[in-house]
Amino acid sequence: MNILMIYPEFPDTFWSFKHALRFVRKKASSPPLGLITVASMLPAEWKKRLVDVNTKPLHRSDLEWADLVFISAMVVQKQSALEILHQCKEAGKFVVAGGPLFTSAYTDFLDLVDHFVLNEAEITLPQFLADFELQKPKKVYSTEDFCDLSVTPVPAWDLVDLKNYDSLSIQFSRGCPFNCDFCNITSLLGRIPRVKTAVQIIEELDLMYSLGWRRNIFFVDDNFIGNKKILKNEILPALIKWREGKSGCQFITEASVNLADDDELMELMTRAGFKSVFVGIETPDEAGLTDCKKYQNKNRDLISSVKKMQQSGLQVMGGFIVGFDTDTVSIFKRQIDFIQKSGIVTAMVGLLQAPAGTELFHRLKSEGRIVSGMSGDNADGSTNIIPKMDMQELITGYRQILAEIYSPRLFYERVSTFLDEYKPVATAVKVQAEEIYAFFLSIWKLGILGSERKYYWKLFFNTLKKAPEKFPLAITFSIYGYHFRKVMDKVIN
Numbered sequence: 001m002n003i004l005m006i007y008p009e010f011p012d013t014f015w016s017f018k019h020a021l022r023f024v025r026k027k028a029s030s031p032p033l034g035l036i037t038v039a040s041m042l043p044a045e046w047k048k049r050l051v052d053v054n055t056k057p058l059h060r061s062d063l064e065w066a067d068l069v070f071i072s073a074m075v076v077q078k079q080s081a082l083e084i085l086h087q088c089k090e091a092g093k094f095v096v097a098g099g100p101l102f103t104s105a106y107t108d109f110l111d112l113v114d115h116f117v118l119n120e121a122e123i124t125l126p127q128f129l130a131d132f133e134l135q136k137p138k139k140v141y142s143t144e145d146f147c148d149l150s151v152t153p154v155p156a157w158d159l160v161d162l163k164n165y166d167s168l169s170i171q172f173s174r175g176c177p178f179n180c181d182f183c184n185i186t187s188l189l190g191r192i193p194r195v196k197t198a199v200q201i202i203e204e205l206d207l208m209y210s211l212g213w214r215r216n217i218f219f220v221d222d223n224f225i226g227n228k229k230i231l232k233n234e235i236l237p238a239l240i241k242w243r244e245g246k247s248g249c250q251f252i253t254e255a256s257v258n259l260a261d262d263d264e265l266m267e268l269m270t271r272a273g274f275k276s277v278f279v280g281i282e283t284p285d286e287a288g289l290t291d292c293k294k295y296q297n298k299n300r301d302l303i304s305s306v307k308k309m310q311q312s313g314l315q316v317m318g319g320f321i322v323g324f325d326t327d328t329v330s331i332f333k334r335q336i337d338f339i340q341k342s343g344i345v346t347a348m349v350g351l352l353q354a355p356a357g358t359e360l361f362h363r364l365k366s367e368g369r370i371v372s373g374m375s376g377d378n379a380d381g382s383t384n385i386i387p388k389m390d391m392q393e394l395i396t397g398y399r400q401i402l403a404e405i406y407s408p409r410l411f412y413e414r415v416s417t418f419l420d421e422y423k424p425v426a427t428a429v430k431v432q433a434e435e436i437y438a439f440f441l442s443i444w445k446l447g448i449l450g451s452e453r454k455y456y457w458k459l460f461f462n463t464l465k466k467a468p469e470k471f472p473l474a475i476t477f478s479i480y481g482y483h484f485r486k487v488m489d490k491v492i493n
Contacts, residue, residue: 004066007032007052008073008080014348014379019483023438026166028054033169034099035072038121040153050159063091072099075376085112104356116140122147149196154204167216170204172196176223181293181359185222193226198238214248224253239272247430254278256296260305270313270425278317284338287326306342313425318344323352325388332397336404343417345477349401350378354385381491402488408452412459415477419470442475
């Protein structure tokens with residue numbers, strides 16, 4: 001049995017980093033963790049082939065080789081997924097689909113997909129495989145149960161051409177203890193975080209390292225600190241020990257803002273090799289936080305929390321939202337001011353959207369305020385809701401935020417603010433050829449050709465003079481800024 005696993009293309013978005021990836025000669029941010037995990041669950045005697053359309057095209061010969069096609073996608077990949085499904089249909093291939101896109105809206109694809117394996121594959125895939133062996137597979141396999149992650153296998157990294165990617169992915173936990181009304185994590189994965197064992201995590205890391213991987217590794221958890229006890233007592237000590245005698249492999253993850261309240265946890269994370277953390281800030285407005293039930297962000301000095309994490313050695317990436325029912329026109333300037341004062345370099349700002357299955361979606365649907373499907377792109381200036389604020393006023397204000405925070409002047413000011421306050425924890429890192437290439441390309445594209453060149457050179461020389469140990473990070477952020485401006489220009493204009 002020949003199994004073709006296909007991952008659709010991501011459009012040019014905030015998180016695609018397509019423009020930045022060209023500086024390090026990479027084709028995509030990370031491989032499809034879900035698909036290669038599913039590959040490890042399939043019978044060992046089946047032959048598997050992965051086509052990540054973000055790194056190489058899908059050829060007719062791939063489809064001719066396949067007996068069965070597996071496809072997984074996120075909502076933002078919908079257009080590419082549709083094109084691939086039509087190709088499979090024309091080639092007469094049976095298709096099995098799963099992942100967030102199909103779990104949230106499988107009825108949109110009934111004519112193009114033969115079998116849907118939805119929700120958590122650890123539960124639904126064995127059911128499909130058992131029925132498939134009996135030649136009696138059902139159309140849809142779904143479950144409301146949550147799996148025990150101790151049964152999740154090591155992903156099939158042998159299917160991946162690692163040189164195409166800037167980072168690899170790993171998952172420690174699923175689920176989040178909070179219940180923000182716009183987020184579909186709890187409806188999909190529950191509020192009680194389920195975790196892998198330290199043995200599982202180390203086994204996965206050992207495999208990546210043995211394959212020669214030394215670049216970034218992204219812990220894709222919904223909230224990495226959802227189970228602090230196991231983190232502190234088992235996972236982080238194991239990661240600290242694993243790192244001994246090794247170089248590279250800096251970790252990135254997502255966490256709630258209450259991470260700033262736990263000095264011990266931040267210290268353990270930085271010792272373990274964590275360098276960056278994405279935090280959902282959403283809004284500096286207390287009424288907005290109440291409106292979306294983001295209670296963990298209330299009654300605290302959010303800027304102080306961000307700076308505390310940065311001073312501990314964690315680079316904070318922030319998510320922001322405008323369009324809450326409580327928002328007034330003052331929110332646009334307040335968001336700009338907050339982002340600048342916080343020194344959050346990577347600031348993703350999006351219009352409020354209501355994913356299917358969320359509490360927000362159900363409320364707004366009952367009010368007749370859901371108007372279309374989501375694009376899946378958090379920062380493309382679109383929304384599927386009718387806001388309380390005048391729509392044109394909201395869009396104009398949103399574009400104002402993007403135009404200002406990603407203007408060269410404000411962006412480089414924010415980088416300087418961050419670098420002045422950031423206290424990195426030293427880890428063994430070997431400079432790679434990609435970084436050297438990126439450095440010289442940044443001089444050419446940003447320092448000579450770019451409209452931002454005066455800000456680039458000011459940051460360049462100031463960092464060398466004041467904090468040379470932070471110079472590589474300054475160049476990295478300059479490249480990020482180039483990507484963000486490319487993406488935001490499409491939204492603004």
